Amino acid sequence: MPLSREVAVVGTGVTRFGVLYDRSYLSLVHEAVTEAVRDAAIGQDRIEAAWLGTAEPLLGALVGDSAAAVTEALGFAPRPVTRVSNFCATGMEAVRGAALAVAAGEYEVCLAVGAEKMRDVPPRGSLVAKTVEQSHPVVAKGRTAPGQFALVASRYLHHHGYGREVLAEVAVKNHGNAANNPKAHFRKPITAADVLGAPTVAEPLGLLDCTPTTDGAAAVVVASRRWAERHARRYALIEGMALAGYAGYYQALFRNDNDFLGFDATRSAARSAYQQAGITDPRHQLDVVECHDCFTITEIVNTEDLGIFPRGRGAAALMAGATRAGGEIPVNLSGGLQACGHPVGASGVRMVAEITDQVTGEAGARQVPGARRGLAHNLGGPGAVAAVTILGAP
Amino acid sequence: MTLSAAVLDAAVALPPWREGRGARRIAVHAPDEDSLTLAWQAGRTLLDRGPETRIAALSLATTTAPVTDGGNASVLAEALRLNTTDLLVQEYGGGLFASGAALAGAAALVRAGVAPVLVVLSDTRPAGRGTGALRGSGAAALLVTAEGPVDFRITGAEADRADGAHALGNGLVEADPGFTRWLAARGARTPDEGGARTVGVTTGSRGLPGIGHLGCAAAWAETAAAVAGGPDGRAVRLELGGGGRYTIRFDFAPGWRPHPGSGGPDGRPDAPPPPPTPDTADFTPYTSAPQAWRDSREELRLIGARCPRCEAPQYPAAPACPVHGLGAEPVPHEMALTGRVLTRTRDHVFPVGGPLTTAVVELADGGRFYGQVAAGHDVAIGDAVELVLRRIATAQGTAPRYFWKILPTTEGGR
Numbered sequence: 001m002p003l004s005r006e007v008a009v010v011g012t013g014v015t016r017f018g019v020l021y022d023r024s025y026l027s028l029v030h031e032a033v034t035e036a037v038r039d040a041a042i043g044q045d046r047i048e049a050a051w052l053g054t055a056e057p058l059l060g061a062l063v064g065d066s067a068a069a070v071t072e073a074l075g076f077a078p079r080p081v082t083r084v085s086n087f088c089a090t091g092m093e094a095v096r097g098a099a100l101a102v103a104a105g106e107y108e109v110c111l112a113v114g115a116e117k118m119r120d121v122p123p124r125g126s127l128v129a130k131t132v133e134q135s136h137p138v139v140a141k142g143r144t145a146p147g148q149f150a151l152v153a154s155r156y157l158h159h160h161g162y163g164r165e166v167l168a169e170v171a172v173k174n175h176g177n178a179a180n181n182p183k184a185h186f187r188k189p190i191t192a193a194d195v196l197g198a199p200t201v202a203e204p205l206g207l208l209d210c211t212p213t214t215d216g217a218a219a220v221v222v223a224s225r226r227w228a229e230r231h232a233r234r235y236a237l238i239e240g241m242a243l244a245g246y247a248g249y250y251q252a253l254f255r256n257d258n259d260f261l262g263f264d265a266t267r268s269a270a271r272s273a274y275q276q277a278g279i280t281d282p283r284h285q286l287d288v289v290e291c292h293d294c295f296t297i298t299e300i301v302n303t304e305d306l307g308i309f310p311r312g313r314g315a316a317a318l319m320a321g322a323t324r325a326g327g328e329i330p331v332n333l334s335g336g337l338q339a340c341g342h343p344v345g346a347s348g349v350r351m352v353a354e355i356t357d358q359v360t361g362e363a364g365a366r367q368v369p370g371a372r373r374g375l376a377h378n379l380g381g382p383g384a385v386a387a388v389t390i391l392g393a394p
Numbered sequence: 395m396t397l398s399a400a401v402l403d404a405a406v407a408l409p410p411w412r413e414g415r416g417a418r419r420i421a422v423h424a425p426d427e428d429s430l431t432l433a434w435q436a437g438r439t440l441l442d443r444g445p446e447t448r449i450a451a452l453s454l455a456t457t458t459a460p461v462t463d464g465g466n467a468s469v470l471a472e473a474l475r476l477n478t479t480d481l482l483v484q485e486y487g488g489g490l491f492a493s494g495a496a497l498a499g500a501a502a503l504v505r506a507g508v509a510p511v512l513v514v515l516s517d518t519r520p521a522g523r524g525t526g527a528l529r530g531s532g533a534a535a536l537l538v539t540a541e542g543p544v545d546f547r548i549t550g551a552e553a554d555r556a557d558g559a560h561a562l563g564n565g566l567v568e569a570d571p572g573f574t575r576w577l578a579a580r581g582a583r584t585p586d587e588g589g590a591r592t593v594g595v596t597t598g599s600r601g602l603p604g605i606g607h608l609g610c611a612a613a614w615a616e617t618a619a620a621v622a623g624g625p626d627g628r629a630v631r632l633e634l635g636g637g638g639r640y641t642i643r644f645d646f647a648p649g650w651r652p653h654p655g656s657g658g659p660d661g662r663p664d665a666p667p668p669p670p671t672p673d674t675a676d677f678t679p680y681t682s683a684p685q686a687w688r689d690s691r692e693e694l695r696l697i698g699a700r701c702p703r704c705e706a707p708q709y710p711a712a713p714a715c716p717v718h719g720l721g722a723e724p725v726p727h728e729m730a731l732t733g734r735v736l737t738r739t740r741d742h743v744f745p746v747g748g749p750l751t752t753a754v755v756e757l758a759d760g761g762r763f764y765g766q767v768a769a770g771h772d773v774a775i776g777d778a779v780e781l782v783l784r785r786i787a788t789a790q791g792t793a794p795r796y797f798w799k800i801l802p803t804t805e806g807g808r
Contacts, residue, residue, distance in 0.1 A: 150739035
């Protein structure tokens with residue numbers, strides 16, 4: 001059975017994101033799931049199977065290497081548990097796994113949880129170590145995450161004739177939005193001068209162009225539409241859900257069709273998700289967007305890759321305020337990865353939770369009045385994979 | 395012993411960096427260069443200048459071999475994209491005389507019908523070590539054949555006394571002296587036939603002004619400088635010392651002038667060298683001997699894949715075409731080594747040798763390259779660049795790895 005409009009998100013739970021030295025990986029999983037289950041107004045026993053998204057178990061002494069971590073955190077045995085990993089799109093991949101299982105008719109109620117404990121080691125020992133030390137000894141040497149996205153930033157600014165201030169505007173907007181998100185890593189508004197004056201990380205990206213290194217977990221309960229109609233306190237229907245691949249981690253930056261002005265995987269995933277959802281004019285058919293702003297440039301090109309703005313016009317639309325709170329199509333009202341942080345496995349789940357809350361009218365201070373349909377987008381690797389989920393009010 | 399052959403062509407490669415003042419000014423190499431990358435630069439310059447030639451043998455002479463157990467010349471052969479089928483590869487080391495031994499060996503090979511022989515002489519001798527003998531870094535490459543504009547004869551060779559067998563003077567032998575040595579039996583030195591300028595290259599000799607003593611490469615660099623230096627420079631008598639003695643007479647055809655040595659590709663031969671790579675003791679990159687063994691040929695030759703249905707090749711080679719999938723069978727393709735910069739960043743996070751500039755290059759054959767810009771250089775979007783062999787940082791104690799880095803091209807080329 002096709003997934004579109006047959007699977008619903010019926011409960012969401014998100015822990016505080018931040019530097020959570022006092023919290024263990026398992027306790028974060030426990031908290032996010034407990035909140036999601038309570039939100040869904042079900043007992044934990046009702047969940048038939050779980051998908052776990054964790055990208056880097058090596059950061060946490062291999063906790064999360066298998067979804068048996070869910071078994072332990074929830075006392076979930078002997079129910080089936082599956083861990084997925086798909087670069088930074090790991091979180092949405094967990095939601096997708098659960099949703100596909102429900103769509104297949106195997107289960108009625110499933111759990112998707114994403115968690116990442118990134119601060120149990122110093123930031124330089126986490127993803128920096130992954131790209132610098134654990135990656136290919138020759139082909140990848142010199143790579144870091146910001147260094148890879150900076151290549152897009154340089155090309156985008158050069159090709160379209162923008163300055164760094166467009167990048168800064170993403171950070172200013174999203175940090176400002178996070179003031180309304182009690183769970184965000186950073187909640188203090190910043191100025192363009194702060195962003196432009198921050199230490200350089202990878203030209204043209206400075207420290208405040210980059211997502212911080214963050215701990216956190218998020219969970220959603222997904223269920224069949226039929227179950228949701230009968231039992232859910234509130235729910236959002238998954239109208240479209242697509243994952244697209246572009247290239248392997250090393251290959252992506254060598255592909256001769258990579259224009260470094262955006263990400264082909266996002267374009268492909270969006271095309272497929274829009275088709276499922278019957279969306280032909282995303283700018284006017286979507287009310288709210290959470291997209292993968294791991295770096296400021298990423299949000300700008302995402303809004304183009306998602307078809308919201310024409311190629312090269314994402315920065316202009318941003319500067320004109322189209323994506324601000326109260327703007328034509330608000331983007332990353334949660335604060336995005338810029339201010340929430342990016343516990344890798346958790347981010348995609350958090351985005352789905354955020355859009356679910358928006359289209360069910362439960363987004364609190366961040367609520368877009370009357371929002372009926374929203375999009376969550378999760379990007380992985382240097383554009384290696386991308387996932388798009390479109391959620392709508394029933 | 396008399397061995398003779400000819401030099402068809404030759405080239406000198408110097409790093410663009412200089413250190414010291416006045417008489418103590420020398421050419422120095424960047425942290426990501428070594429005697430092998432300089433050897434590559436000299437060899438590539440030479441091979442690019444002439445018609446495509448199938449090299450029968452490759453000889454590398456250096457006292458500063460990156461891997462003292464050998465295997466350096468094999469790396470060089472791959473990186474120079476030589477046809478390695480039936481290629482004879484030799485390494486000479488242990489002392490300055492190694493360049494004479496390599497030339498003697500090449501002459502013998504040519505006489506035996508193995509030709510042409512690519513002889514590469516290379517050393518990296520940074521200042522500040524030892525007791526102050528002039529040192530410099532550079533390489534020379536010679537194409538040795540039976541006939542050519544420069545005839546040479548080994549007119550004498552002998553082994554030094556054992557206590558004189560120092561590679562670089564001052565007891566500093568940087569390479570394991572267990573290298574291949576070819577020392578003729580002790581014999582009378584042949585008398586000077588006259589009519590030739592004498593060039594002495596030995597431990598403690600003065601070297602070239604502003605460049606310094608290039609170690610093994612001095613044998614050719616100083617000979618070429620002597621013949622370029624005056625109208626009477628038609629013959630040079632080269633007296634090589636340093637652990638063994640060779641006397642080699644070069645006779646130059648009238649009008650023949652050596653190719654001027656390359657002073658660095660971006661036209662700034664006066665720049666100080668980039669800072670040395672900081673201590674990398676805590677840098678422990680993924681290291682795998684099987685992986686290195688399996689992939690090094692593709693890496694050193696920069697072999698990608700070309701799908702018969704695609705216009706452009708791809709690197710790294712993947713088992714399937716990224717566009718046509720399993721329906722097409724990509725074939726190996728040596729990627730172009732020139733192109734233009736598509737995008738670029740300077741990364742302050744990479745903890746080894748940073749800040750590090752990386753760039754994406756649109757290669758001349760439509761493929762792409764992504765990697766580091768060579769140490770001390772920078773590029774901007776749109777710049778013409780070439781790919782050059784450089785060292786990649788590895789964990790302490792592991793074998794060096796070589797890969798391609800990006801270098802801006804300026805008029806006049808390499």
